[in-house]
Amino acid sequence: xxxxxxxxxxxxxxxxxxxxxRFVKDTFDELRESTIGAAFLxxxxxxxxxxxxxxxxxxxxxxxxxxxxxxxxxxxxxxNANAALVVYDVTQEDSLxxxxxxxxxxxxxxxxEDLVIFLVxxxxxxxxxxxxxxxxxxxxxxxxQYAEDQGLMFDEVSAKTGHGVKEVxxxxxxxxxxxxxxxLATRQRGNGNDGQVDINVPRPSTNDTTGCCS
Amino acid sequence: xxxxxGNFPDVRSLRSxxxxxxxxxxxxxxxxGSKGAASPTLSVNLGNTIGDTSLLPTGNDDSQYEDNSxxxxxxxxxxxxxxxxxxxxxxxxxxxxxxTASNSISREITRDTATSGPAPIIQNDADVYGTNTxxxxxxxxxxxxxxxxxxxxxxxxxxxxxxxxxxxINGKSAGAKRPYVSxxxxxxxxxxxxxxxxxxxNSALNKQDKNFLIISYAGKPIYAMHGRDEQVVSFSGxxxxxxxxxxxxxxxxxxxxxxxxxxxxxxxxNKDPIILMAYSTRGExxxxxxxxxxxxxxxxxxxxxxxxxxxxxxxRSNFDLRTFLEHTDFENLNDLCLQITNRLYPDLLxxxxxxxxxxxxxxxxxxDAILNxxxxxxxxxxxxxxxxxxxxxxxxSKLTAVVRPRGHTLHTTDLQLLFCLVRRHMESGSxxxxxxxxxxxxxxxxxxxxxxxxxxxxxxxxxxxxxISAQKDAFFKLKxxxxxxxxxxxxxxxxxxxVPRGGGSARCGFRVxxxxxxxxxxxxxxxxRFVQYVMPExxxxxxxxNPFLDESESSGDPEGVVEYQRKLQSYYQQLHDxxxxxxxxxxxxxxxxxxxxxxxxxxVEVVGLAWVTPQFELYLLCNDGVRGKEVALRSAxxxxxxxxKHEARLFIHDGAVF
Numbered sequence: 001x002x003x004x005x006x007x008x009x010x011x012x013x014x015x016x017x018x019x020x021x022r023f024v025k026d027t028f029d030e031l032r033e034s035t036i037g038a039a040f041l042x043x044x045x046x047x048x049x050x051x052x053x054x055x056x057x058x059x060x061x062x063x064x065x066x067x068x069x070x071x072x073x074x075x076x077x078x079x080n081a082n083a084a085l086v087v088y089d090v091t092q093e094d095s096l097x098x099x100x101x102x103x104x105x106x107x108x109x110x111x112x113e114d115l116v117i118f119l120v121x122x123x124x125x126x127x128x129x130x131x132x133x134x135x136x137x138x139x140x141x142x143x144x145q146y147a148e149d150q151g152l153m154f155d156e157v158s159a160k161t162g163h164g165v166k167e168v169x170x171x172x173x174x175x176x177x178x179x180x181x182x183x184l185a186t187r188q189r190g191n192g193n194d195g196q197v198d199i200n201v202p203r204p205s206t207n208d209t210t211g212c213c214s
Numbered sequence: 215x216x217x218x219x220g221n222f223p224d225v226r227s228l229r230s231x232x233x234x235x236x237x238x239x240x241x242x243x244x245x246x247g248s249k250g251a252a253s254p255t256l257s258v259n260l261g262n263t264i265g266d267t268s269l270l271p272t273g274n275d276d277s278q279y280e281d282n283s284x285x286x287x288x289x290x291x292x293x294x295x296x297x298x299x300x301x302x303x304x305x306x307x308x309x310x311x312x313x314t315a316s317n318s319i320s321r322e323i324t325r326d327t328a329t330s331g332p333a334p335i336i337q338n339d340a341d342v343y344g345t346n347t348x349x350x351x352x353x354x355x356x357x358x359x360x361x362x363x364x365x366x367x368x369x370x371x372x373x374x375x376x377x378x379x380x381x382x383i384n385g386k387s388a389g390a391k392r393p394y395v396s397x398x399x400x401x402x403x404x405x406x407x408x409x410x411x412x413x414x415x416n417s418a419l420n421k422q423d424k425n426f427l428i429i430s431y432a433g434k435p436i437y438a439m440h441g442r443d444e445q446v447v448s449f450s451g452x453x454x455x456x457x458x459x460x461x462x463x464x465x466x467x468x469x470x471x472x473x474x475x476x477x478x479x480x481x482x483x484n485k486d487p488i489i490l491m492a493y494s495t496r497g498e499x500x501x502x503x504x505x506x507x508x509x510x511x512x513x514x515x516x517x518x519x520x521x522x523x524x525x526x527x528x529x530r531s532n533f534d535l536r537t538f539l540e541h542t543d544f545e546n547l548n549d550l551c552l553q554i555t556n557r558l559y560p561d562l563l564x565x566x567x568x569x570x571x572x573x574x575x576x577x578x579x580x581x582d583a584i585l586n587x588x589x590x591x592x593x594x595x596x597x598x599x600x601x602x603x604x605x606x607x608x609x610x611s612k613l614t615a616v617v618r619p620r621g622h623t624l625h626t627t628d629l630q631l632l633f634c635l636v637r638r639h640m641e642s643g644s645x646x647x648x649x650x651x652x653x654x655x656x657x658x659x660x661x662x663x664x665x666x667x668x669x670x671x672x673x674x675x676x677x678x679x680x681x682i683s684a685q686k687d688a689f690f691k692l693k694x695x696x697x698x699x700x701x702x703x704x705x706x707x708x709x710x711x712x713v714p715r716g717g718g719s720a721r722c723g724f725r726v727x728x729x730x731x732x733x734x735x736x737x738x739x740x741x742x743r744f745v746q747y748v749m750p751e752x753x754x755x756x757x758x759x760n761p762f763l764d765e766s767e768s769s770g771d772p773e774g775v776v777e778y779q780r781k782l783q784s785y786y787q788q789l790h791d792x793x794x795x796x797x798x799x800x801x802x803x804x805x806x807x808x809x810x811x812x813x814x815x816x817x818v819e820v821v822g823l824a825w826v827t828p829q830f831e832l833y834l835l836c837n838d839g840v841r842g843k844e845v846a847l848r849s850a851x852x853x854x855x856x857x858x859k860h861e862a863r864l865f866i867h868d869g870a871v872f
Contacts, residue, residue, distance in 0.1 A: 013541075033545060034541050036542055036651050037652055038650050039647040040650065040689070
């Protein structure tokens with residue numbers, strides 16, 4: 001099993017917790033409280049290796065509070081992240097600007113070249129159907145263009161309907177696996193553990209940069 | 215001022231309450247310097263001691279606590295006699311408190327009779343509790359009235375009302391006879407709209423019997439429990455004027471305005487740059503309202519910190535704090551206000567925490583496990599990383615275990631806030647997550663944040679582990695420690711005590727029926743030494759048919775449970791008020807006070823008892839039908855001796871100290 005750290009960032013009430021909730025529990029809660037501080041949870045997925053074999057990936061997820069006053073805590077959450085999900089609300093134009101600011105901060109502060117940043121537009125269910133098209137405040141093409149310019153992954157999802165949520169994490173898992181597998185192969189040869197990393201051995205410290213996935 | 219909605223009394227009554235002195239923070243919460251009209255010596259003048267009554271129990275175990283309470287017999291200090299005509303009336307005590315009665319302090323209730331119904335009848339104490347009146351002359355109109363009967367008869371009668379029913383656990387008859395106490399305790403209080411926070415509609419604010427307002431010094435509204443902005447804004451100007459007036463003209467701040475003829479009370483807490491105000495017609499003491507305001511203020515600090523608060527307002531005195539607070543803060547404030555006003559929440563009233571009863575050896579094992587894990591993991595979490603640790607159950611905000619450094623304890627208010635925070639997270643259905651939350655403990659250090667690692671142990675039983683650190687990046691250390699500690703508790707088979715399964719053998723709480731004290735409906739027992747209290751599980755009997763309903767199982771009727779809790783809280787609040795002055799000071803170090811509520815139109819009476827000594831405080835409510843204070847007293851003695859006997863089980867003594 002491989003472990004990757006993933007952090008969710010974005011303006012408050014864009015639906016970060018709801019996305020995580022959809023991913024982990026596959027449910028949606030209309031009246032979600034805003035997150036205080038940060039919540040930590042984990043979920044496993046399976047990705048395919050080159051030789052068609054299933055590889056289990058465990059995500060350790062930091063669901064952070066989007067509120068401005070917790071911003072000073074953010075570095076602690078993204079410092080060792082392998083992937084970042086930067087979320088905006090497709091019905092709130094300003095939330096994309098906040099998302100862009102997060103992308104900037106990640107690029108500046110996280111040294112890891114391989115950090116996967118996934119830009120996610122949430123709440124597409126609100127602007128589905130011809131009646132509700134005017135509710136959309138951020139055009140998909142616009143956000144997509146920005147993502148391409150910055151080298152980010154991009155998709156639009158709905159935590160409420162579940163549309164696209166699993167795929168986002170699946171894509172992140174696959175990308176991380178693909179970028180890390182060489183490094184991983186070296187490690188496996190080193191400890192002869194045929195594909196299994198023993199997660200029961202406590203890692204000395206999570207701030208340690210020599211961890212399996214750094 | 216006087217013309218505003220008629221809510222503010224005239225200047226005369228305003229002047230009568232302006233006297234106030236500095237706030238002293240003591241164990242009992244806020245102490246106001248100024249005394250009420252009654253002088254403390256009143257208690258000495260009262261001759262109606264228990265020793266005079268012929269029914270003083272003489273058992274051996276009864277004498278022990280008399281010795282402990284300073285060698286003197288407790289005195290009956292007040293026999294409150296509260297009469298209410300019907301449920302349409304509002305709160306009980308626009309009473310003249312502590313009039314100078316010769317032999318007892320009686321509370322007379324005066325009230326507006328605007329609502330329909332007969333005029334209130336004020337009963338004379340002597341009719342009911344005449345000194346040593348032969349009790350069998352009192353007319354009995356129910357078989358449960360066991361006034362002066364001999365003790366064995368009382369027990370027999372008690373058994374008859376306990377009504378043995380086959381215990382039903384999981385639908386199967388367990389065969390054993392288990393007595394149960396009827397939870398049908400009458401409500402002598404008014405029924406207003408409960409459990410609704412009205413922040414949207416335009417309905418008049420003065421229809422609410424209780425409200426909390428928080429405004430800034432510049433008059434900007436910050437929070438209102440009830441009422442929309444437009445309504446609150448006009449009030450904030452008035453509040454500001456009043457508070458400023460007293461600040462300019464006196465060295466002290468104004469504390470309360472009371473209108474004696476309408477029973478309205480306004481309490482002010484001046485915490486520059488913030489003013490908090492409580493409005494109530496429920497008859498709380500001033501100190502109670504101020505405690506509640508301080509609790510709300512403490513919440514604000516726990517979210518913002520005092521330093522930040524002053525910084526925000528020093529930059530711009532007309533700063534709008536609402537832009538800085540988050541949606542969650544207002545939700546939490548709503549939750550706290552509901553908790554204070556509409557729940558059974560003796561924590562604030564008693565300034566104590568509720569502890570989770572556990573066998574002494576079990577609690578010792580849990581504490582040992584924590585300490586062993588802590589010393590074994592000293593490489594993982596170096597000394598100083600962990601400040602404080604708690605195992606708690608949020609179902610009724612109960613504390614199970616504590617780990618703390620030697621010489622340090624967290625203030626009760628801080629823990630109460632933490633409990634609320636954990637409960638809120640639990641309710642939001644995020645039991646599968648672990649949290650890392652910056653929180654300021656205002657009584658510990660109001661200028662900075664600590665960081666709380668919260669892990670839920672069981673979603674069903676709402677138990678949680680909380681580990682607190684001063685280091686903001688200590689999450690993974692504490693998480694690992696928490697993981698290992700939990701593993702150890704699992705391997706030591708201690709988890710069943712921390713995460714009790716409902717109805718299981720390891721049930722932690724206790725019921726009224728577990729205590730050999732007949733005719734007791736419910737009680738709250740506080741140990742002053744440990745600053746903790748216990749009370750029986752709330753048996754709310756929804757249909758009147760199933761006596762073995764848990765609080766959790768009865769969730770089908772939450773409104774009824776809330777109503778029931780609210781009722782108990784009202785009784786306890788008035789019992790508590792009968793032993794303290796308006797400023798919260800105890801009337802006497804040791805005293806015994808009976809309060810009797812009666813409700814005209816229905817043949818309903820409730821007898822309650824408050825018993826305060828330097829060691830403990832007991833507030834007890836008798837079953838419907840109990841009329842005699844001797845019965846109440848005898849049961850109270852049994853409750854006290856039971857609580858003392860099981861003190862090691864009921865309360866957390868030291869916790870795991872490192």
